[in-house]
Amino acid sequence: MKSITQSKPLEEIKQSLAKCRQIYLIGCGTCATMCRTGGKSEVLDMKQKLEAAGKKVTGWMVIPTACDVLTRDALKENASEVAAADCILVMTCAFGVQTVARYAEKSVYPALDTLFIGNEETPGEFIEACLQCGGCVLGQTAGICPLVRCAKSLLNGPCGGSVDGKCEVSPDTDCAWQMIYDRLAATGRLDELEEIEPAKDWSTSLSGGPRQITIEDTEEKTESQD
Amino acid sequence: MKAGTNLEKILAGGKFAVTVEAGPPKGTNPEVIQKKGDLLRQYCDAVNVTDNQTAIVRMSSLASCLLLKQMGVEPVMQVVTRDRNRIALQSDVLGAVAWGIGNILCLSGDHPKLGNHPQSKAVFDIDSVQLIQTLKKMRDDHKFINGDEISGEVPLFIGAVANPFADPFEIRVPRLAKKIKAGADFIQTQAVYDVNRFTQWMKIVTERGLDKEAHILAGIIPIRSAGMARYMRDNVSGVNIPDDIVTRMEKAEDAEAEGVEIALELIAKVKKIPGVHGIHIMAVGWEKKVPEIIERAGLLPRPVL
Numbered sequence: 059m060k061s062i063t064q065s066k067p068l069e070e071i072k073q074s075l076a077k078c079r080q081i082y083l084i085g086c087g088t089c090a091t092m093c094r095t096g097g098k099s100e101v102l103d104m105k106q107k108l109e110a111a112g113k114k115v116t117g118w119m120v121i122p123t124a125c126d127v128l129t130r131d132a133l134k135e136n137a138s139e140v141a142a143a144d145c146i147l148v149m150t151c152a153f154g155v156q157t158v159a160r161y162a163e164k165s166v167y168p169a170l171d172t173l174f175i176g177n178e179e180t181p182g183e184f185i186e187a188c189l190q191c192g193g194c195v196l197g198q199t200a201g202i203c204p205l206v207r208c209a210k211s212l213l214n215g216p217c218g219g220s221v222d223g224k225c226e227v228s229p230d231t232d233c234a235w236q237m238i239y240d241r242l243a244a245t246g247r248l249d250e251l252e253e254i255e256p257a258k259d260w261s262t263s264l265s266g267g268p269r270q271i272t273i274e275d276t277e278e279k280t281e282s283q284d
Numbered sequence: 285m286k287a288g289t290n291l292e293k294i295l296a297g298g299k300f301a302v303t304v305e306a307g308p309p310k311g312t313n314p315e316v317i318q319k320k321g322d323l324l325r326q327y328c329d330a331v332n333v334t335d336n337q338t339a340i341v342r343m344s345s346l347a348s349c350l351l352l353k354q355m356g357v358e359p360v361m362q363v364v365t366r367d368r369n370r371i372a373l374q375s376d377v378l379g380a381v382a383w384g385i386g387n388i389l390c391l392s393g394d395h396p397k398l399g400n401h402p403q404s405k406a407v408f409d410i411d412s413v414q415l416i417q418t419l420k421k422m423r424d425d426h427k428f429i430n431g432d433e434i435s436g437e438v439p440l441f442i443g444a445v446a447n448p449f450a451d452p453f454e455i456r457v458p459r460l461a462k463k464i465k466a467g468a469d470f471i472q473t474q475a476v477y478d479v480n481r482f483t484q485w486m487k488i489v490t491e492r493g494l495d496k497e498a499h500i501l502a503g504i505i506p507i508r509s510a511g512m513a514r515y516m517r518d519n520v521s522g523v524n525i526p527d528d529i530v531t532r533m534e535k536a537e538d539a540e541a542e543g544v545e546i547a548l549e550l551i552a553k554v555k556k557i558p559g560v561h562g563i564h565i566m567a568v569g570w571e572k573k574v575p576e577i578i579e580r581a582g583l584l585p586r587p588v589l
């Protein structure tokens with residue numbers, strides 16, 4: 059699982075930093091480094107751009123995994139440089155931004171947009187893999203998720219806009235149901251196409267505030283591992 | 285009878301049905317839809333009202349259908365799952381039935397990215413098959429999706445669409461079968477230009493006996509100009525216009541007359557295909573030509589049942 063990010067336009071970043079003169083920068087050594095949006099070179103590049111725009115950068119760091127609880131320690135280790143800043147510009151995915159905001163007593167601004175949870179299918183090419191809907195249908199759809207791959211999230215087969223294996227929304231997008239069809243055909247499961255998938259229970263998805271889960275025996279397991 | 289609408293009576297009576305599409309205005313003037321109703325009332329069995337087609341905001345399908353209903357023209361209300369969740373969809377169905385609208389056509393709808401509000405959030409809480417299933421459950425079991433009881437009758441004649449020209453071809457009949465299994469009573473197809481492919485599709489449909497389970501209306505879009513033919517061939521996904529039709533339009537001295545000729549030829553051809561129980565004309569802004577086409581196709585007078 060990787061959190062795929064894209065840099066916000068510099069103008070938008072400058073606008074959000076309008077009130078701040080002194081800025082501390084944080085990047086991430088995991089997903090944002092892989093996406094080339096928040097690794098060391100991007101952080102240094104941002105430093106240069108902000109300085110060119112008349113800002114002072116009090117310091118910077120690239121936390122190995124910014125969403126981890128160790129971010130708290132990293133902030134403590136760099137406390138004086140962080141304290142000298144008016145705000146922190148975070149060049150990580152939204153997980154990292156939220157973690158920094160939780161542990162730093164400073165205004166925090168994101169430098170990136172978090173796009174999706176996805177895979178790097180070929181180097182430099184990322185594609186959304188999972189909607190995190192809380193009700194997996196991959197068993198019925200030959201391991202291809204129609205909720206993310208189909209523009210309309212159709213659960214019962216392709217719409218009338220599927221042509222030559224492509225989606226009507228964009229010629230660059232493969233039709234999810236063509237892919238599902240091909241894989242069902244290859245595994246002799248075409249008869250399943252006529253089974254009606256009933257209306258989905260979206261209550262496990264984005265409804266009713268943040269989704270939370272508590273794993274009961276976490277402490278015991280941690281202890282036994284020690 | 286499931287809903288007892290005129291369209292249902294025509295089809296159940298074995299008559300060859302004619303429906304015509306009427307798009308609502310991008311504004312508030314009721315006369316736009318009323319004029320289309322007046323123009324078409326003697327020429328078809330029901331007027332089919334689109335629901336924000338191509339994801340462009342227009343007067344609502346339900347309100348436009350009411351305007352038709354008030355003037356004694358039978359509507360087919362299109363409902364897409366793009367803009368409303370299951371709560372709103374079921375609520376609109378109750379309202380439509382309360383006003384005597386019995387024909388409802390279920391679609392997923394064109395994606396917002398293709399329309400004039402590409403920034404909008406697409407809903408797609410349920411898909412078209414699930415909407416058909418929902419309407420059937422409302423009608424036959426008097427129950428909402430969640431199983432709660434509905435008070436009162438829900439007489440509905442349920443429609444769905446099919447596109448024999450989209451890919452993969454092999455999935456197109458199974459997909460139709462799925463919609464019929466979900467509860468579709470009648471089917472409108474995408475516009476037919478490639479008669480060979482349509483015939484091939486209908487052959488599989490009739491072999492499986494699906495034409496006995498639901499009434500299939502072949503889609504007809506009259507072409508107005510060579511430019512329109514080229515545009516649809518090159519830019520509208522799932523519409524397949526063979527090159528010889530485009531060439532005919534390009535070479536015609538009177539393109540509009542040629543477009544009418546082509547439509548008449550297509551109607552004559554689809555009418556002969558076993559299992560086709562009617563046509564659905566989508567004139568896309570060229571409604572004034574529809575009476576002439578229907579008359580010259582020999583489909584008048586419309587039966588009164």
